Amino acid sequence: MSSTSSTISSIRVSGSRERIAGLGNILRRNPLLLIGLIVVIAWVLGALAAPLLAPFQPLQQNVAERLQPPGSPNHLWGTDELGRDIYSRVLYGGRITIPASLLVIVFGSVIGSVVGAVAGYLGGFYDELLMRLTELFMAFPTIILAMAVSSALGPSIQNAILALVVVWWPSYARMMRGLVIKAKTNDYVEAAQCLGASRFYLLWKTIVPNCLSPMLVMTTLDVGNAVLTFAGLSFLGLGPEPASPEWGRMVAVGIDYFDQWWMWLYPGAAIAFLVIAFNFIGDGLRDILDPRMR
């Protein structure tokens, strides 16, 4: 048993070593990946350090200083309809949107991967059953299903995350199933099988790890999507409560203040740059892990 696993892992490790050796090259050749990494790190640091960086509390109102344009003495990015500081709110907003989207991805990918792996590995009846279920959920467009679920549960951050997980897992299930089926036919799996590895061991220790790199690309590419959809739900009023500095919510309020463009442009740009950055990273990772694309 131990010999099997070491052989298998050595196969994998040598593979990733080659890849890592190319990383410096890739980063140099793919400036977009670098830009993406920098922006994401900046956004995460901004959210983490919000209490230090923000001149005001995100919920602090001051009706006397409402609707100040950017560049006002106290307010770099201006103020909103209740005199709250936009810059401070955008910084704090990252503390909601970023973790919420990551949670959606984590829960969605884990649930989806388990379903997909089981379906692909067991095959037959279980495969049919699980995949029909997956297809069923995929038949509803993301935003519609999320809208229906979160309106049934009532609007809140938790329910928005839950609604998104419900619509998020099927694509992972499908992807994982495909990968597992492909991996099942690999020589080393058959080799391990011959050596008497248990079914469970095979699936989790040899097959699934080999499916992780494409899954990683998919998850990275997907974070941007999760941010977009979470912000979209929040924009529709199905996310965090009204006063929350969540970005999508801030843009929604800004619609009534069309001329006060700073109310919607800054939070909107915060979403856009974050999603662009995640997509640059995802694209870059795909380049590294899937050489055909280079």
Add this chain to the structure above:
Amino acid sequence: MSLAQYALRRILLIIPLLIGITFVSFLIANAIPADPINTNLPPSQLNNEAIVAAFRAEWGLDKPPIEQYFTYLGNLLQGNLGRSIKTRQPVAEDIAKFLPATIELATVATVFGIFIGVGLGIVSAVWRNRPIDFIARAVAVIGVSVPVFVLALLFLSVFHAQLGIAAGPGRLTVTLRDPPTVTGLFTVDSLLAGRPDLFLDAASHLILPGLVLALYIAGLISRVTRSSMLEILSMDYMRTARSKGVRESIVVMKHGLRNAMLPIVTVIGLSYGNLLAGAVLTESIFAWPGIGRYMFRASTSQDFPAIMGVSLLIAFIYVVVNFVVDILYYFLDPRIRLS
């Protein structure tokens, strides 16, 4: 496998899926916690038992959920989707009224998206890893990354409010009357009615929301086009074609693009299906009376017949689009015919 055989097999797979869809949409609609009685009767009637009972009977609320589900299925088979609680019109009629607006928008957006997306993708693939590739890829990423609701506000603010060069929200300038309904597509109906003025007005109102949605689709399409083209361009027969002295542009367009079509068609089909439903954000900013906005209103006002009707319709469209994509595969990918 013949086309008929292939199509039949696909259709047989669809039926259980459709039944499952009705069940899921029923579950969702019934998960809404509030009692529709309270939201839909005036308070003066809430104490009138005759009225409350009549309302429950009308909507089948007096029966156990399972029975409600089968009643619903039975009505469905007769094409009866029930009556919207909010608009008080039959859901099927509501859908017939709101869907064309969405179809018109989604179609325009997809056409724009194909032109922009395929163009960017080809440029990217042909000049791979050159500066122009990075620019094209960056544009594609931006397209899929900027939230449509932000893009919509930005476009409205710049092109409509500031520069005044594009029409604003709505399908038509409000002073104009809708063309007589034939297809429900204003651009088509206005021409059928012999009203070029209406056509121009309707078309101009399609530009901004169409572009907003198109950029997203273009982003998706250009990515797929690029990778698909790269794969094809590296194939032997492409090299053969080049070595035979065929002009590069012809190699790319005729041999390359044609063979790269398969994944592109898939992504176009899927994104079109998604647009029909997912345009809710764009529709709400552009005051577009489409199906997404109808669904949004239904879901915030606990209008369960409408929620079910629309979920069903959209899932159905998704299934049909998938089916069409499969059939296209049959023509584009000879391997299916052989298997």
Add this chain to the structure above:
Amino acid sequence: MKLLRFLAILLAIAMLATSFASAQEERVLVIGHAESTDSLDPARGYTQTTGVIHRALYETLVTFPDDSAAEILPMLATDWTISDDGLSYTFNLNPAAVFSDGSPVTAEDVVYSVNRLKNIQGSPSFLAAIIADVVADDADTVTFTLSDVSPAFLANLANTAFGITNSEVVTANGGSAAEDAATTDAALDFLNSNSAGSGPYILESWEPQVETVLVRNENYYGDAPYFDRVIITNIPEPATQKVALESGEIDLALDLTSDQIAPLEGNPNITIFRGPGNIVHFLLMNANPDIGGPMADPLVQRAVRMALDYPGYAALWGGVQPGSMMFYGNAYSFAPEQGVQRDLDGARALLAEAGYADGFDITLEYPTFTFQGVNMDTNAQKIQADLAEIGINVTLAPAELQVALESYRTGQEGFGYWFWGPDVLDPIDFLSFLPGGKVADERALWTPDVASEELNAMVAEARIATDPAAREELFTQLQAYTLENSPWAPFIQPDVQTALAADLQGYVWHPQWLLDVALLSRAE
């Protein structure tokens, strides 16, 4: 070259088309409005939008002046007499009045419409509750008998819900005025797409959430209105209304916020109308401890009133702090300076006295709604911040209007934010907020059983008092009482602000029906 030719052709087509359009010149008025129509049946519809539409389609026996509720004027009735005991009202109808199909408006039509309103149990039916009987004495005379003296009965009759419908047409389309009309009347669909009144306009079409189209009533017996066609187009987003007004697509925007109107100030194409409104925005604190929790405590209720930043709300929307739940401007109403003033230390002391020195958590329910340019979401967030100052931790629970109404109407709301537009433009409307009144009893569960005897006695007196001096004293005492002890915290009475095309003439705002489209014309 090809492109140029194509553009030239397009241009030619466009020019041709515009010349076509001007040939069939029709006077059209386009109003941008966030539609709230629940039904266009006058016996069922009871929202701001239906007020505007019914004013144009239907006429009432008596009415108010164009721009106020200062006096009662004749409309379908030319004159009337009131019996000495105040219980019986006899009206003589205008013999010239005809419905849109040309048939005369008779006493039978009045009897039918009133009974139908009363029996159908629709949203506005409570207005007719006081009517014990209505009979046609002859073709042109009708007599109402009331179950109790009501000083505001005539003002009541001026409500658009009392619009007189053509009984023949409504009956022919399934209408019923019988006692069981609530279940047997089937004229709803007909009246949602047609009208059967004697007003200056008739209903051409209503497409819910899209538009309502009125066309001139060719058989109107009064002065013909200026506009041939009135389109009330549904534009839920005020920002979109503003854009549409600026580009000239609409003539009148009914729902702009003060922040949207301010930048329109210098625009030569746009006129701005401003005036005091009569809508009171208030907090409801349920008097039943099982539902209201800490909010049921009168000390907490007073603390909440003392915690609100009244000038702040006025700064947000323009307008004044209402002195009480009676709108400022109504007879005998308290002025802003007579109302509660902000006193955070006093509020904290009251909370401590009530046993909540460390504050408490509470959920505020309210509808996601922008009413006449006032966004309730914005106010709710300010309420949240104001109450945080005295340690009350508010969670906001907005919901779509119809959904939010559910717990409000059934009295299940512990802490809510709503607004009130008077049903009757008379001080008596204030009694809705006192024990025995509709809102107090049904929404806040502040019923006569739990109220003090002293208060119940005052309310009973105020309900029937007719002598002005006595009324003034009673309503002053009642308002003063509610400042100390009541489940209400009124906090803003916003100004009315409307933006309209500069060439539009005759615009006035009315406290009851908002807008009378028949008064409008265009400068030529």
